[in-house]
Amino acid sequence: MTANRVLGFFIGLYLCVFFAYLFLPLVFMVAAAFNDSRFPTMLPWQGFTLDWFYGFDSRGRAIGLFQDARMGQAIWNSIIIGLGVIAISLPVGLAGALYLQTIRSRAKPLIYGIMVSPILTPGVILGISTLVFWRYSFGVGGGLLLAMIAQSTFIAAYCMLLFMARLERFDRTQEEAALDLGASQTLVLRRILLPYLMPAILSAAFIAFLQSFENYNTTLFVIGTQDTLTLNIASRVRLGLTPAVNAIGVIMIVLTIVGAVVYEILRRREARRSAALAG
Amino acid sequence: MRDVLHRFGPATGALVLGTVALWVILLVVLPQLFMIDMSLRPNLPPAARGGPDDVWSMSNYVTLFTNDLHRAIFWRTIVSAAAVTILALVVCYPVAYYLAQEVRGPTAAIFVLGLIIPFWVNEILRTFSWFLILSRNGLFNQVLMGLGITAEPLNLGGVGAVMLGMVYAYILFMVFPLYNAIESLDKNQIEAARDLGASWPRIHARVVIPHAKPGIAVGCIMTFMLAAGTVAVPQLMQALPGGTNARWFTQIIYSLFFDGGDWNAGSAYAFALLAACIVFIFVMMRLFKVGIADVAK
Amino acid sequence: MLAGKSVSLENVSMAFGDFVAVRDATLEIEAGEFFSFLGPSGCGKTTILRLISGFNEPTTGIVKIGGRVMAGIPANRRPTALIFQNLALFPLMKVWENVAFGLEARGVDKATRRKRAGELLELVALEGQGEKLVTQLSGGQRQRVAIARGLAVEPAVLLLDEPLSALDLKLRQKMRAELRSIQKETGVTFIYITHDQGEALTMSDRIAVMSQGRIEQVGSPDAIYRDPATAFVATFVGESNVFLGRIVEAANGVATIETRFGRLSGRNPEGLATGAEAQLVVRPERCRLATDQDPLNRLTGQSRRVDFEGSFINLVLELDDGREIVAQLTNHGEALHITPGEAVSIGFPTEAALLLEPGASTGA
Numbered sequence: 048m049t050a051n052r053v054l055g056f057f058i059g060l061y062l063c064v065f066f067a068y069l070f071l072p073l074v075f076m077v078a079a080a081f082n083d084s085r086f087p088t089m090l091p092w093q094g095f096t097l098d099w100f101y102g103f104d105s106r107g108r109a110i111g112l113f114q115d116a117r118m119g120q121a122i123w124n125s126i127i128i129g130l131g132v133i134a135i136s137l138p139v140g141l142a143g144a145l146y147l148q149t150i151r152s153r154a155k156p157l158i159y160g161i162m163v164s165p166i167l168t169p170g171v172i173l174g175i176s177t178l179v180f181w182r183y184s185f186g187v188g189g190g191l192l193l194a195m196i197a198q199s200t201f202i203a204a205y206c207m208l209l210f211m212a213r214l215e216r217f218d219r220t221q222e223e224a225a226l227d228l229g230a231s232q233t234l235v236l237r238r239i240l241l242p243y244l245m246p247a248i249l250s251a252a253f254i255a256f257l258q259s260f261e262n263y264n265t266t267l268f269v270i271g272t273q274d275t276l277t278l279n280i281a282s283r284v285r286l287g288l289t290p291a292v293n294a295i296g297v298i299m300i301v302l303t304i305v306g307a308v309v310y311e312i313l314r315r316r317e318a319r320r321s322a323a324l325a326g
Numbered sequence: 327m328r329d330v331l332h333r334f335g336p337a338t339g340a341l342v343l344g345t346v347a348l349w350v351i352l353l354v355v356l357p358q359l360f361m362i363d364m365s366l367r368p369n370l371p372p373a374a375r376g377g378p379d380d381v382w383s384m385s386n387y388v389t390l391f392t393n394d395l396h397r398a399i400f401w402r403t404i405v406s407a408a409a410v411t412i413l414a415l416v417v418c419y420p421v422a423y424y425l426a427q428e429v430r431g432p433t434a435a436i437f438v439l440g441l442i443i444p445f446w447v448n449e450i451l452r453t454f455s456w457f458l459i460l461s462r463n464g465l466f467n468q469v470l471m472g473l474g475i476t477a478e479p480l481n482l483g484g485v486g487a488v489m490l491g492m493v494y495a496y497i498l499f500m501v502f503p504l505y506n507a508i509e510s511l512d513k514n515q516i517e518a519a520r521d522l523g524a525s526w527p528r529i530h531a532r533v534v535i536p537h538a539k540p541g542i543a544v545g546c547i548m549t550f551m552l553a554a555g556t557v558a559v560p561q562l563m564q565a566l567p568g569g570t571n572a573r574w575f576t577q578i579i580y581s582l583f584f585d586g587g588d589w590n591a592g593s594a595y596a597f598a599l600l601a602a603c604i605v606f607i608f609v610m611m612r613l614f615k616v617g618i619a620d621v622a623k
Numbered sequence: 624m625l626a627g628k629s630v631s632l633e634n635v636s637m638a639f640g641d642f643v644a645v646r647d648a649t650l651e652i653e654a655g656e657f658f659s660f661l662g663p664s665g666c667g668k669t670t671i672l673r674l675i676s677g678f679n680e681p682t683t684g685i686v687k688i689g690g691r692v693m694a695g696i697p698a699n700r701r702p703t704a705l706i707f708q709n710l711a712l713f714p715l716m717k718v719w720e721n722v723a724f725g726l727e728a729r730g731v732d733k734a735t736r737r738k739r740a741g742e743l744l745e746l747v748a749l750e751g752q753g754e755k756l757v758t759q760l761s762g763g764q765r766q767r768v769a770i771a772r773g774l775a776v777e778p779a780v781l782l783l784d785e786p787l788s789a790l791d792l793k794l795r796q797k798m799r800a801e802l803r804s805i806q807k808e809t810g811v812t813f814i815y816i817t818h819d820q821g822e823a824l825t826m827s828d829r830i831a832v833m834s835q836g837r838i839e840q841v842g843s844p845d846a847i848y849r850d851p852a853t854a855f856v857a858t859f860v861g862e863s864n865v866f867l868g869r870i871v872e873a874a875n876g877v878a879t880i881e882t883r884f885g886r887l888s889g890r891n892p893e894g895l896a897t898g899a900e901a902q903l904v905v906r907p908e909r910c911r912l913a914t915d916q917d918p919l920n921r922l923t924g925q926s927r928r929v930d931f932e933g934s935f936i937n938l939v940l941e942l943d944d945g946r947e948i949v950a951q952l953t954n955h956g957e958a959l960h961i962t963p964g965e966a967v968s969i970g971f972p973t974e975a976a977l978l979l980e981p982g983a984s985t986g987a
Contacts, residue, residue, distance in 0.1 A: 057423055057599060058420065061420060061421075062421060065414040065421050066437075066440055067415070069441070069444045069497075069498075069579060070440075070444065070542060072452070072455035072456055072458075072459055072494065073447060073451075073455055075455065075457040075459065076451070076454065076458055076459060079458065080633075084463075086459065086461075087458055088461070088464060088468075088565070089372075089465070090463075090465070090468045097785055101376070105743075106935060125759065137443070139345055139346075139349045139619060140343070142342045142343075142345035142346050142349070143346055143349065144348045145330075145342050146330060146343070149329050149330050150327070150329050150330060151329060151332050151335075153403060155604065156336075158431075161354060161355070162346075162349075162350060162354070163349060164354065165353075165354060165549065165606060166753035166815070167547065168600065168603070169551050169552070169554060169555025169599065169600065169603055170555055170598065171525055171576050171579065171580075171596065171599070172359075172361075172554050172555065172596055172600045172603075173555055175361060175579070175583070175593065175596045176357035176358050176594065176596075177353075177357050178358065178583075179357065179360050179361050179364050179589060179593060180356055180357035180360040180361070181357075183364075184360070196353065199353065200353045200354065203349060203353075218533040218709070218711065220707050220709055220711040221711050222333075222714075223678060223705075223711065224700070224705070224707055224712075225466060225713075225724065225728075226697075226698050227676060227698050227699065227703070227704060227705045227726055228697040228699075228701050228704065228725035228772065228773075228775075228776055229700070229728040229729055229776055230699060230724070230727075230728035231334030231335065231699065231728070232333065232334050232335070232339075232726075233334075233335060234728055236334060238724075238727075239713060240535075242381055244714050246791050248356060257446070260448070261448030261449065261450070261599075262556050263448075263449060263450055263557070263558045264555060264556060264558060264576075267557055267580070268580070268583065277448060277449075277450045277558075278425060280450050280451070280454065281450055281558060281561060284454055284562050284565055285564070285565040286559065287953075288565075289433050292454065293497065294456065296451045296455075299447065299448065299451060299668075300447055300451070303443060303446045303447050304443055307442050307443050307446050308439070308441065311435075311439060313441070326375075
């Protein structure tokens, strides 16, 4: 029995260390955003400041995150790309899910494999292949549009998986009942299938935007001379690092925490509602 | 195909089929084929393209394997990706197991949330936070100096820094598939094994791991793929003092595209990386006997 | 207000690959009839329903509704409405929206739809429930929403797929009466499928008994019960004692067969000839304790069980070859003094028994 208790203690310790490993680096990064030190660091602590969010240095130059026009433009670009990715990935993912759920051919695993393959492909490969293809076939060079296309390649696949999971539990006799009552196929889609899919659609839009916003490896190759938030952060780390970068980190982490909590709450509520409907 | 038209009607059905076809062809298949095509052609100025010199050859690939430096970096990238994967697997397995099987109820929900939050923080910020730890004013150096082990801050850049960065950036891609796979195991099976007198190592080897195989495969595939194909981590870690000598294969590819303008060689190198990943995926699928369908979450 | 149409099947067969679900079915269902398909699971009755409603096209044969050939007309354009076994109500819509859905599909405006839905809910005794979600209703109430939804499109034929199988006994009995009265009131042709013979016998104007894709017999409940056409019908609908033998005498609509238990006589409506193999079927309730007044049709066996079932008593006898036969005796209030193992004789009048061609029974 004691051996078990000792084992239990070490396991608990292991878990603590693991979670500390996950969170502490982020904590340090957040802390450094408030440290009045030119180079981002937590120690030595030189005093609390919000200058890196909005402030001026001794020579009156703006040093804060909110004053950085380039960063603002980069964020704006990221948002535009994110919206574009939603606009492409959602319909494509939905079409893919409906297609796979409907066909019954024996080639189905193969087709499924091809459609899911972008998820298993390294981001750089997706970026490169998209760049090469669109540049030489359609003359589309690097930029926001190409970034939307490249990212959608794998984000659409993720959306498709989300839709398929939801569709799997759909009772197809409802479709038959609707047809039997005289509905056209379009009406069935509009009034029966899409309302059922709505939670998945919202979920997919959210996930698609998030994945687009934080993408780096693929975007790097297709963005041309434009800038996105992640690219901006990376280039500033390499040249011209100030705790303003930490400041953006703080904001993103706060948003992430809020987003994750809200998402989990909504997901659980939806799961409970589906269980009630089924029962 | 007829099933789709039958279910959705001619108009919507055609729309569905058309969208799927366009996506698969334009976004998935053709770009890859183009990249392969580019990789087999020599790097010619625009005028000479389509001309007599524009023939297929393996010269770009030969370049990769005869260039000692590039070859070394290629293997370094692959090997460290594999090392990161194995390390992540070993570290995450206990965590996944205990969260999936031993912890229940609201506590489990909090722990899972505790995994989700860092997971959703983007890759760049995660890498950046380790960059800070390893920097001259960072935690590592502060601790070493504080304990009196070193007097001067160390330059911690290099291959090690990149690997540490990769572990931190991608470790959560191993936890979730493992967790999901182990959670689906009926706890009664473990109880039954215990009841029959099996020791814990045996229980893991014979009951848990076989059940978790798809999860292990997925976790390894995702982690390896991200680690082998990352540009972000090496780029950031290069900015550490002493980091400039640790170039990564993906950086070479980037440079071929945007510093040298040799898209053909770049494509070839990229395809080599892809091939390595595909080989890894197949090995994993064989080893753990999983199919494509299991791989998708 | 509504009016039913006739349905006819002409040599209809349905095969799914190698499996033949319906074999050469031919029958005529009259307009305004309450018609049931009765048979065990897998006999093909659901397939017939889907053929009539348009979800499957027959491999061979013609389906007509109201005299009009239905080939090539998809389900959403046929004058039928199908009540699914799992009801298939739309969970995300309110009750009235469910009922009005068929009207919505026909482009009827919202106000009219709502009004009509209200009328139908009244018809099925669910007035006032329109604003609820279907998930808030009980099983019996959901059943009625499904029926109202089907009737809303004013179908010529309403098809019901074992609608009461998920309900408990009391509710089932109540719903049977309600369905019957709705059918009479609206005049719609009801085609009802079930495996419960009690249901079919109580509710239907006529019944088609099916087994393994084949229609064994079509007739009124009374006709099917009194004059089963095959051994299957005789044993699936109600109970029957079945005896195999060879005909030794046949005349005037009566025939006698020689069995190992002696000679037994019964009606011979099919005119089976002397020397032919035949089965004699007789129902337990027509058997009684033998007296000296019935020299014919007498069977002796050892009493195995005496099951007291309230208004009647089932006497189970074991014959020489180990088989059991059942005699159902009305409880007249006298005590029955039969000890287990005692030799008992039962008898039945000739006109209570029926001679049929040899064939499969349910084996029950």
